[in-house]
Amino acid sequence: xxxxxxxxxxxxxxxxxxxxxxxxxxxxxxxxxxxxxxxxxxxxxxxxxxxxxxxxxxxxxxxxxxxxxxxxxxxxxxxxxxxxxxxxxxxxxxxxxxxxxxxxxxxxxxxxxxxxxxxxxxxxxxxxxxxxxxxxxxxxxxxxxxxxxxxxxxxxxxxxxxxxxxxxxxxxxxxxxxxxxxxxxxxxxxxxxxxxxxxxxxxxxxxxxxxxxxxxxxxxxxxxxxxxxxxxxxxxxxxxxxxxxxxxxxxxxxxxxxxxxxxxxxxxxxxxxxxxxxxxxxxxxxxxxxxxxxxxxxxxxxxxxxxxxxx
Amino acid sequence: xxxxxxxxxxxxxxxxxxxxxxxxxxxxxxxxxxxxxxxxxxxxxxxxxxxxxxxxxxxxxxxxxxxxxxxxxxxxxxxxxxxxxxxxxxxxxxxxxxxxxxxxxxxxxxxxxxxxxxxxxxxxxxxxxxxxxxxxxxxxxxxxxxxxxxxxxxxxxxxxxxxxxxxxxxxxxxxxxxxxxxxxxxxxxxxxxxxxxxxxxxxxxxxxxxxxxxxxxxxxxxxxxxxxxxxxxxxxxxxxxxxxx
Ligand SMILES: Nc1ncnc2c1ncn2[C@@H]1O[C@H](COP(=O)(O)OP(=O)(O)O)[C@@H](O)[C@H]1O
Numbered sequence: 001x002x003x004x005x006x007x008x009x010x011x012x013x014x015x016x017x018x019x020x021x022x023x024x025x026x027x028x029x030x031x032x033x034x035x036x037x038x039x040x041x042x043x044x045x046x047x048x049x050x051x052x053x054x055x056x057x058x059x060x061x062x063x064x065x066x067x068x069x070x071x072x073x074x075x076x077x078x079x080x081x082x083x084x085x086x087x088x089x090x091x092x093x094x095x096x097x098x099x100x101x102x103x104x105x106x107x108x109x110x111x112x113x114x115x116x117x118x119x120x121x122x123x124x125x126x127x128x129x130x131x132x133x134x135x136x137x138x139x140x141x142x143x144x145x146x147x148x149x150x151x152x153x154x155x156x157x158x159x160x161x162x163x164x165x166x167x168x169x170x171x172x173x174x175x176x177x178x179x180x181x182x183x184x185x186x187x188x189x190x191x192x193x194x195x196x197x198x199x200x201x202x203x204x205x206x207x208x209x210x211x212x213x214x215x216x217x218x219x220x221x222x223x224x225x226x227x228x229x230x231x232x233x234x235x236x237x238x239x240x241x242x243x244x245x246x247x248x249x250x251x252x253x254x255x256x257x258x259x260x261x262x263x264x265x266x267x268x269x270x271x272x273x274x275x276x277x278x279x280x281x282x283x284x285x286x287x288x289x290x291x292x293x294x295x296x297x298x299x300x301x302x303x304x305x306x307x308x309x310x311x
Numbered sequence: 312x313x314x315x316x317x318x319x320x321x322x323x324x325x326x327x328x329x330x331x332x333x334x335x336x337x338x339x340x341x342x343x344x345x346x347x348x349x350x351x352x353x354x355x356x357x358x359x360x361x362x363x364x365x366x367x368x369x370x371x372x373x374x375x376x377x378x379x380x381x382x383x384x385x386x387x388x389x390x391x392x393x394x395x396x397x398x399x400x401x402x403x404x405x406x407x408x409x410x411x412x413x414x415x416x417x418x419x420x421x422x423x424x425x426x427x428x429x430x431x432x433x434x435x436x437x438x439x440x441x442x443x444x445x446x447x448x449x450x451x452x453x454x455x456x457x458x459x460x461x462x463x464x465x466x467x468x469x470x471x472x473x474x475x476x477x478x479x480x481x482x483x484x485x486x487x488x489x490x491x492x493x494x495x496x497x498x499x500x501x502x503x504x505x506x507x508x509x510x511x512x513x514x515x516x517x518x519x520x521x522x523x524x525x526x527x528x529x530x531x532x533x534x535x536x537x538x539x540x541x542x543x544x545x546x547x548x549x550x551x552x553x554x555x556x
Pocket of ligand 1: 036037040041042085
């Protein structure tokens with residue numbers, strides 16, 4: 001839900017750079033440095049504690065904050081690469097004016113939005129991020145959760161090496177339940193292409209919408225025939241052509257798991273690789289545009305993907 | 312904890328009531344009887360300032376123990392489902408808080424609890440919200456000014472049913488409009504688990520200029536009462552038959 005305007009004003013007056021937030025229960029002190037962003041239920045600040053930079057999310061909405069904290073705690077127990085930022089502290093703060101806030105402190109993820117990364121570095125990075133995201137989704141689903149509100153705004157690309165990470169677990173829902181929070185453009189229910197039950201295929205639909213959103217930053221309406229609109233729009237994006245078959249299947253809910261989708265994407269990379277090898281052997285023929293595009297994708301995708309597995 | 316049924320009235324309007332008793336008073340009456348009243352006020356797309364008439368929206372929800380939200384037509388779908396879910400959580404939290412006070416003493420509530428405990432309690436509230444049964448009586452203002460908004464209301468209600476039917480718990484919806492042709496309120500869609508097929512009832516729903524919000528809420532309370540009365544009668548009958556058999 002959109003933040004209440006009056007509350008937002010009050011909030012901005014009470015929390016500014018330099019404000020010290022002292023936890024009511026655990027007594028830790030955090031110095032606010034700057035605002036990182038504002039979401040549906042609260043604001044996120046960069047803060048400093050013991051000389052280290054952390055992200056602090058604060059809100060007066062106890063309920064939603066508590067739900068998010070519960071999710072972050074569960075995700076913290078999943079093995080392997082972190083799913084979502086790690087949680088460091090949860091506490092309350094009573095402002096000098098007497099307003100009661102709840103806040104939690106998490107790892108500060110320094111990165112840039114997915115779309116600006118792609119714009120700067122080119123679409124050959126698409127494959128890497130697809131594989132990384134599918135990997136994370138696979139582990140998330142295996143631990144009994146669905147991300148739910150998967151969208152471009154909830155992803156950051158960390159640098160050196162580029163690794164896509166998700167923030168904001170507000171929509172993360174246990175498998176089999178009703179999706180907690182969603183954004184229309186990414187929601188298959190809105191597109192009349194499935195239910196709002198938390199299942200792996202719900203995330204895979206949103207996954208495709210993330211990549212569409214990169215090429216349609218203003219998004220688009222569903223029109224009278226939502227599925228037709230969607231497939232047409234997908235078809236029109238040239239950089240996504242190489243992956244169109246699995247992307248289309250994901251939109252139509254044909255994958256029961258991210259592993260299944262990942263397997264088919266990998267196959268596309270390997271086949272492209274094989275074809276280019278063949279061509280190399282037959283010596284320099286002029287290469288059709290499509291193949292040059294795919295070579296780039298293959299080398300970078302496989303390379304970086306494997307590299308990110310080692311981290 | 313016993314699995315219960317939450318009862319909600321969802322009032323969708325674009326203006327102020329102008330006939331009959333104060334709707335806030337009747338909403339309070341509903342709340343007394345365990346029915347939450349949520350209100351959605353639809354704003355004109357070009358309205359820059361908040362119309363005075365819509366203060367009533369907040370007042371009704373406040374005394375009805377529910378949630379209110381002013382919204383432009385475009386965002387109606389997402390708002391309707393969020394208001395409904397938020398109100399469910401609010402009601403369930405109220406129950407849990409009451410139980411907690413009984414166990415832990417009057418000064419203990421969710422707010423005064425340390426974050427770890429609060430987390431555990433929220434898990435219980437979430438579980439209840441997912442599994443409880445829900446009855447929503449939708450009350451649509453069909454006065455003349457609503458005409459151009461009704462197609463969006465229809466979409467939003469179908470969308471609401473998609474959201475709620477993803478839950479584990481069962482749902483029942485019914486739709487009433489006010490004013491009706493003869494009375495203050497009139498049934499347009501009988502209790503049903505889904506709202507997928509409401510398209511046919513929507514054309515030609517608009518009517519005259521009066522907005523009897525208060526009387527309509529009172530009538531809605533009666534409809535809820537009637538429903539549970541019928542159910543308990545049916546229950547009695549079934550039991551009677553079992554005994555005979
Ligand atoms: N751990 C983090 N590190 C860096 N920036 C963050 C972090 N968490 C959130 N942000 C920033 O704050 C913004 C809003 O936070 P978010 O959690 O999405 O709020 P909400 O859940 O209320 O929508 C994000 O879009 C992002 O820019």
